[in-house]
Amino acid sequence: MNPVRYAKAPSIAEAIATVSAERDALYIAGGTNVLDLMKLDVEEPALLVDITGLALRTIEATPSGGVRLGALATMADVADSPLVRSGFPVVSQALLASASPQLRNMATIGGNVLQRTRCAYFRDTSQDCNKRKPGNGCSALAGVNRMHSVIGTSSHCICSHPSDFATALLTVDALVHVTGMSGNRTIPIDELYVLPGDRPDIENVLQPGELVQSIELQASPHARGSAYLKVRDRASYEFALVSVAAALEIEGGNVLQARVGLGSVAPKPWRAHDVEAALIGKPANATTFDAAARIATRGMRGYGQNDYKIPLTMRTVRTALGLAGGIA
């Protein structure tokens, strides 16, 4: 790991002013991603700005019945929050299916949504990676790509986004409140991320120095009727092969509203709009869920070792819809 300078930010304004003005400065909070990548020489910041002293850890109800999660709330704080567990079960379930108890005590939710891919070629500086070094090539295309993406990829990058939490956020219409040099703005979670295209090094719409202040979960009947299903190589403490967040509002036996998010199949948390469209207005039964699950694989293509993710996506969507709809 390279030597690095350190500053502890006493205020949000000073943190943003410092990181925005300095090339090679990074925020650090939980540190579970930044420090990990620094040890691998994938991140080589000249300056770490410690934001853990900022008052951004509160979890509170919003006037409209939602919940505002401070960006420095830990994964454990949010998973255990009664407000989150009752109104947004998919969010709590996704967090509890993530990482380990120790890491969940450290990692913040602001950092979680901005975490980097687990692609082994991204994490190994002896390998080619367009995300790490644009124009360098992608070793994963013809390499060990069992964990990689089957949709939203490009010929430059087929990495997958590892966040269970962000996948769940897609289904509860979450808003990301950020602040930067040009002030405050609010970004719907699905608009935070960009696909790799020919610039895999650009992963989101944030400007340099822009800081996530909070993530707002918006209350809805479908958020209350939500569930998270994660399929992985071992039962705990492992990244997903495929995960599905499903949120359904069912009235009189029919699906009134639906949200479906797919995790670890795309370079960003993937919102399955066409699956949602296939559910709305239909009876909430096995026939509907089967048909919707088949639609989930439209446009998917494998790269050899990850071909299995396509049928696995279909089956995971089917089961997750059953869990959300109470007819598993």
Added chain:
Amino acid sequence: MADFTRRKFLVRVALPALAIGLNPRLVSAAQILSVTRLPRAGPGPVPVSLLVNGKSIDLQLEPRETLLDTLRDKLGLTGTKKGCDQGTCGACTVHVDGKRVNSCMTLAIMAQGKTVTTIEGLANGDELHPMQRAFLEHDGFQCGYCTPGQIMSAVAFVGERRPTDDASVREWMSGNICRCGAYANIVAAVRSVAEGTA
């Protein structure tokens, strides 16, 4: 701009300012532009004060030094083990402000002002902590390398008051890997303390 009235000016400038005044979360661009950038420490050694096992210690550390390396190499507290050094195995588990964390993924400089407890701080003199006794009684180890991390994690697990059936213990202890495979006895040891039968 003939239609740019005073009223419009006030709406555009004063209302956002008012919102910022009412909501401490909102920070204006002007506020950010007006502050000076932060003073920074390092990259060479800088003064760092830690509170470890009830003792306050003043050190000179580089900002990049992890809590794990500091405990082992600077303080001689080698009970905390380095397994993977990437937050995967749990051998480095310690308590920071009472919560179990991976010390390999923690910068020592960021542990300032917090209470750090290691495996060496668990016993009361020669009297072992109940979890240490339970690991002995249930033979919850073979080589012992993961054991300090297992015990620190297990003590925190009991404090978290989770369900204590086998499946829950396995799930909530999953951040600690045992390559000898002593899991059955580890689960028995943890359950015995969690259920008050140690």
